[in-house]
Amino acid sequence: MPDTMRFLIRASGARRLIAVMDDTKLAEYYTEETGDGSLAGALVLGRVERVAPAMGAAFVDIGQPQNGFLPLAEMESYTQNSGAKPLATGQELIFQIKKDAHEQKGAYLTRDVALPGQHIIYMPFNRHVGVSKRVSDEAERARLLAAGQELCGAEHGVVMREASLHAKPADLREELAELKARWAEIRQKAEFTRAPAVLYRESVLAALLRDYAQRYRVSITCNDAVNRMPAPPTGLMWEQVNDAELDALWQASRVDVQLQEALARRVSLRNGSTLVIDEREALTTIDVNSASYLGDAQGDMALKLNIAVCDDIARQIRLRNLSGIILIDFIDMHTEEERAQVSERLMAELSRERVKTVVHGFTRLGFLEMTRKRTAATLREQLCVPCEKCHATGYRQERDKKK
Ligand SMILES: [Zn+2]
CATH class of the missing domain: 3.40.630 (Aminopeptidase)
Structure with missing residues (x-):
C-alpha cells in the first residue's frame, strides 16, 4: 500500500492555503488566490512585440509588466517540425509559459505546447515519444516507448509518465482523447480572444492532485464544500470540516511552526x-x-x-x-x-x-x-517581502562606524 499524503486546505473567500503533509512533516505549502499566483504551465495568447535575431530571442506581450522571452533556437526546430511560418512582429500566437517571470527576467515561453495528464504528457506540435526519467528499468522503458508509439502513431508527441507503468491501454487512450479535447478547446478560445490573454491555467491544487494521486494515497481535509474546490477531488478520500475543526487540525499538525522554521x-x-x-x-x-x-x-x-x-x-x-x-x-x-x-x-x-x-x-x-x-x-x-530597513542585505550601517 503506498504512503499517504495528507492535504489540509484552509479556504476563506477566494483564497486557499494548501498544506501538504508527508507523515507528520509539512512537505509543501501554497497560497492560491483566484486570479493570481504562478502561471507556469499556463497557455497564453501573446502578441510578438519584437524579434531580435542578434539576441537569439523574440519578445512577446503576454499581459505582464515584462515581455515574455522566447528563444529563437527552439523556434527553429519547432518551425521545421510543425511547418509553421517564422515569427513576425504583430503575430498573435498561443504560447506556453515554461517559467514564471522572476525579478528582472520576463516569463520564459515556448511554442512547443505540452499538456500533462496523470499518465501521459500530450505534445500537439512535435512527434517525439519519450519516457519519464523516473522509470529506470530498461525493459520497462522499452515497453512504455512502444506503447507510446502505438498510442500516437506519427501524429504528435507524447511523454509516458511513471504512472503509465500500471495503466491499461484503454485508460491511456481515454486520457489522450481528453487532452486532445482540452487542446481543441484552448485553440477555439484563442480564436475569439484578443491578445494578450490567459487561455488556460491549471489550479495549484489540480496540479498537486494530478502528480500525487498516482503515487500516494491522497487524503484531503478542507473547510470548503467540494463543489467550491478548484479540482473536485473525485475518488479521493475527502472530508469537509468546519472552520474550528480545521484550525485545531492546522495547529495540531504544527503547520505554522514548520513554516516559521522554513523561513x-x-x-x-x-x-x-x-x-x-x-x-x-x-x-x-x-x-x-x-x-x-x-x-x-x-x-x-x-x-x-x-x-x-x-x-x-x-x-x-x-x-x-x-x-x-x-x-x-x-x-x-x-x-x-x-x-x-x-x-x-x-x-x-x-x-x-x-x-x-x-x-x-x-x-x-x-x-x-x-x-x-x-x-x-x-x-x-x-x-515575504524584501526588508526595507536594510535593503534586503541583512545588514545596517552602524552609526559610529561611519566616517
Ligand atoms: Zn533587514
Whole structure:
C-alpha cells in the first residue's frame, strides 16, 4: 500500500492555503488566490512585440509588466517540425509559459505546447515519444516507448509518465482523447480572444492532485464544500470540516511552526547539528554544521552525520521550493566512496517530491552540487517581502562606524 499524503486546505473567500503533509512533516505549502499566483504551465495568447535575431530571442506581450522571452533556437526546430511560418512582429500566437517571470527576467515561453495528464504528457506540435526519467528499468522503458508509439502513431508527441507503468491501454487512450479535447478547446478560445490573454491555467491544487494521486494515497481535509474546490477531488478520500475543526487540525499538525522554521536562515536539527540556508540570486547554499554533535570525534562520524541530515536537507529544499543551483557544504569526508554514499542518500530522499532535481556530484572544492527546476515562487517569495530597513542585505550601517 503506498504512503499517504495528507492535504489540509484552509479556504476563506477566494483564497486557499494548501498544506501538504508527508507523515507528520509539512512537505509543501501554497497560497492560491483566484486570479493570481504562478502561471507556469499556463497557455497564453501573446502578441510578438519584437524579434531580435542578434539576441537569439523574440519578445512577446503576454499581459505582464515584462515581455515574455522566447528563444529563437527552439523556434527553429519547432518551425521545421510543425511547418509553421517564422515569427513576425504583430503575430498573435498561443504560447506556453515554461517559467514564471522572476525579478528582472520576463516569463520564459515556448511554442512547443505540452499538456500533462496523470499518465501521459500530450505534445500537439512535435512527434517525439519519450519516457519519464523516473522509470529506470530498461525493459520497462522499452515497453512504455512502444506503447507510446502505438498510442500516437506519427501524429504528435507524447511523454509516458511513471504512472503509465500500471495503466491499461484503454485508460491511456481515454486520457489522450481528453487532452486532445482540452487542446481543441484552448485553440477555439484563442480564436475569439484578443491578445494578450490567459487561455488556460491549471489550479495549484489540480496540479498537486494530478502528480500525487498516482503515487500516494491522497487524503484531503478542507473547510470548503467540494463543489467550491478548484479540482473536485473525485475518488479521493475527502472530508469537509468546519472552520474550528480545521484550525485545531492546522495547529495540531504544527503547520505554522514548520513554516516559521522554513523561513528562517538557521534550522536546528534533532541531533544538535544545524543547517544554514542562504538563498541568493545566483544560487542557494546549504551549510551543514556539526555543532555539538560531532565534537572532535574521529572515524566515520562525518559520514554518519552527513547521511543523517540528508532527509532534513531534502525536506527544506522541497518546503522552501528552492530552485536553480544549490550547493551543499557537508562535513568534510575523506573518501570518494563516502561522498558517493551521501549523494545517493540525498537522491533517495529527494525522490518523494514532484519537482525535478538533479544531483551532479561533488565539486573540486567539496560542495555537493545539485539543480532543481524552478516551477513556481519560492516559499519566501510567496510569504515575504524584501526588508526595507536594510535593503534586503541583512545588514545596517552602524552609526559610529561611519566616517
Ligand atoms: Zn533587514
